[in-house]
Amino acid sequence: MKKPPILIVDDEPDIREVLSITLTDAGYTVYTAESGASALEVFREINPPIVLTDIKMPGMDGIELLERIKDENPDAEVIMITGHGDMDVAIKSLQQDATDFITKPINDHAMEAALKKARERIEVREKMRRYTENLESMILEKSRELSSSPGQQLSAGNDRAALSETAVFDELPCFIAILNRQFYFTTANRWFKENFNGELETKRCYQICKQIDEPCKQCPAAATFGDGQPHEAKSDFTTVQGHQYPVLVWTSPLRNAEGIIHRVLIMATPFDRLTDLQDHLSSLGLMVGSVSHGLKGLLTGLDGGMYMLDSGLEKDDTSQAREGLQVVKSMTERIRNMVLDLLFYAKKRELKKQPVNVADFAEDVAEVVAAKLNWQHIKFDRDFQKASGEISVDPAMLRSALVNILENAMDACMTDKEKSPKITFRVETQNDQTLFEIKDNGIGMDEETLKNIFTLFFSSKGKQGTGLGLFIANKVVTEHNGEIRVDSKKGKGSTFTIKIPR
Amino acid sequence: MAKKILIIDDDPYTVKYLETLFQDNGYDTCSAADGVEGYDVLRAEQPDLITLDLEMPQEWGTRFYRKLSKDPEYKNLPIIVISGMPSSHLAIKKIVAHLSKPFDPKELLGIVRNTIG
Numbered sequence: 001m002k003k004p005p006i007l008i009v010d011d012e013p014d015i016r017e018v019l020s021i022t023l024t025d026a027g028y029t030v031y032t033a034e035s036g037a038s039a040l041e042v043f044r045e046i047n048p049p050i051v052l053t054d055i056k057m058p059g060m061d062g063i064e065l066l067e068r069i070k071d072e073n074p075d076a077e078v079i080m081i082t083g084h085g086d087m088d089v090a091i092k093s094l095q096q097d098a099t100d101f102i103t104k105p106i107n108d109h110a111m112e113a114a115l116k117k118a119r120e121r122i123e124v125r126e127k128m129r130r131y132t133e134n135l136e137s138m139i140l141e142k143s144r145e146l147s148s149s150p151g152q153q154l155s156a157g158n159d160r161a162a163l164s165e166t167a168v169f170d171e172l173p174c175f176i177a178i179l180n181r182q183f184y185f186t187t188a189n190r191w192f193k194e195n196f197n198g199e200l201e202t203k204r205c206y207q208i209c210k211q212i213d214e215p216c217k218q219c220p221a222a223a224t225f226g227d228g229q230p231h232e233a234k235s236d237f238t239t240v241q242g243h244q245y246p247v248l249v250w251t252s253p254l255r256n257a258e259g260i261i262h263r264v265l266i267m268a269t270p271f272d273r274l275t276d277l278q279d280h281l282s283s284l285g286l287m288v289g290s291v292s293h294g295l296k297g298l299l300t301g302l303d304g305g306m307y308m309l310d311s312g313l314e315k316d317d318t319s320q321a322r323e324g325l326q327v328v329k330s331m332t333e334r335i336r337n338m339v340l341d342l343l344f345y346a347k348k349r350e351l352k353k354q355p356v357n358v359a360d361f362a363e364d365v366a367e368v369v370a371a372k373l374n375w376q377h378i379k380f381d382r383d384f385q386k387a388s389g390e391i392s393v394d395p396a397m398l399r400s401a402l403v404n405i406l407e408n409a410m411d412a413c414m415t416d417k418e419k420s421p422k423i424t425f426r427v428e429t430q431n432d433q434t435l436f437e438i439k440d441n442g443i444g445m446d447e448e449t450l451k452n453i454f455t456l457f458f459s460s461k462g463k464q465g466t467g468l469g470l471f472i473a474n475k476v477v478t479e480h481n482g483e484i485r486v487d488s489k490k491g492k493g494s495t496f497t498i499k500i501p502r
Numbered sequence: 503m504a505k506k507i508l509i510i511d512d513d514p515y516t517v518k519y520l521e522t523l524f525q526d527n528g529y530d531t532c533s534a535a536d537g538v539e540g541y542d543v544l545r546a547e548q549p550d551l552i553t554l555d556l557e558m559p560q561e562w563g564t565r566f567y568r569k570l571s572k573d574p575e576y577k578n579l580p581i582i583v584i585s586g587m588p589s590s591h592l593a594i595k596k597i598v599a600h601l602s603k604p605f606d607p608k609e610l611l612g613i614v615r616n617t618i619g
Contacts, residue, residue: 372514
């Protein structure tokens with residue numbers, strides 16, 4: 001993607017200079033301003049799509065600059081630079097639609113991430129603009145086809161004609177309506193009617209689309225009536241049910257036989273879907289990246305096991321060969337778990353329940369992680385004394401879930417190795433359920449993390465985590481009609497409790 | 503006397519693999535689970551070459567590398583990076599080789615032989 005111009009605003013000359021050099025090197029065209037007021041002047045002249053501004057500046061501060069810029073061009077991407085401890089201000093700026101914020105001292109990666117986000121937002125908007133433009137030409141083409149077909153005398157001045165046009169409009173997956181100069185809709189497509197039911201004749205557009213009684217301040221339809229040009233705007237539509245859709249509205253003039261603009265065609269595309277999809281895709285990309293990374297490690301382990309098996313047989317060293325075989329088994333098991341996780345995420349997988357011996361099952365699960373915990377000097381206590389009898393579970397899925405939690409505990413311990421790390425895995429057969437408890441004395445979690453841990457793609461481990469493990473663990477336990485609970489204190493450790501009914 | 507190789511990797515299976523591979527081919531080995539432990543083992547065992555994993559939980563291998571390259575006693579010690587990261591991501595310049603996991607054992611042995619005999 002071609003890199004857009006950037007305006008850098010900071011009252012400190014050193015910072016302006018360093019940022020200019022870095023960003024120019026990165027291929028951006030850079031403009032600078034030393035105050036909010038001069039930034040606004042540059043902004044009006046150049047209209048740069050991205051602005052990078054310090055928050056604390058004498059005179060007009062960054063927040064005010066943000067507001068003024070957004071007033072002039074809501075599409076401008078404004079990235080805020082904050083000092084340490086300015087979190088409240090940073091959050092306030094995000095509420096006012098800043099693209100992102102980065103903290104001082106400025107870390108190149110954080111800046112690049114913020115700029116990437118800005119560029120992606122610009123690109124998505126551009127795609128949507130092209131999409132709606134294509135849509136318009138498609139509609140015009142279809143209308144022409146209709147009007148040229150025999151027996152259907154159509155002209156834009158004819159309301160019966162407009163009704164026929166809705167046959168085409170109805171099939172299009174966006175809101176389409178035609179507005180007259182009194183701001184009443186003369187026609188609307190099916191999608192529109194389904195979301196904003198009716199009373200087209202008695203209510204004006206803003207009453208229908210926004211549930212408000214005053215005309216909108218910046219109305220693209222009014223602008224099109226005024227200058228005969230297409231216009232676009234970002235807006236929020238509120239349906240009668242109270243759902244809010246962020247939409248991109250696109251208007252274009254319709255002329256009657258005399259060439260006078262008497263109607264405006266309005267198209268609106270909800271864009272939360274687009275951005276949602278994009279978020280989902282980038283999360284998926286991240287996940288695939290980290291899964292393939294994990295797979296590389298497991299394949300190396302598999303190679304290792306096979307080598308040890310081979311070389312052990314060659315040297316007549318049975319114990320090494322046996323160890324090699326054990327590694328092969330363990331790696332195969334882990335790869336299997338990983339694939340199962342992915343399949344479980346990718347499509348609904350039916351549980352394959354079978355009766356298993358609780359104590360044996362617990363040992364199997366422990367074996368998967370024991371070697372790694374030992375190598376990392378993490379004490380691993382297995383308490384299976386009260387594990388007895390059988391339960392009916394899908395052993396592969398439940399094992400995968402428990403291993404995910406154990407590996408999480410391991411990561412929590414490794415981040416803070418100072419305090420003799422320890423994980424306890426307790427399994428107990430109770431009256432009508434089996435209890436699995438995994439307790440670590442690692443870094444623990446804060447409330448925010450706790451709230452999100454079972455969410456898909458949430459990870460507190462940055463690139464190390466897929467954000468898949470606990471999501472799947474939760475899903476597996478739920479599908480067994482069981483429950484999963486977590487207690488955690490930052491700095492003290494976490495305890496996961498899983499109960500599977502008989 | 504056999505040359506000695508220090509293996510630094512957080513994954514016990516990879517360590518076991520490398521130990522067996524090197525020992526089968528006439529080298530002595532020692533190992534560590536992360537860079538911090540790696541430095542202690544380095545001092546105690548005085549190896550002739552190091553294989554270094556990069557993504558390790560407590561601190562990254564790059565940190566160990568930086569520390570080593572500033573240490574006059576060890577800065578010329580040959581390092582082979584064996585990691586799952588593509589080499590283009592690295593700020594590590596002065597290493598003997600970078601092998602991606604899963605690596606080819608013959609290639610690794612060839613590099614080791616060329617470096618320390």
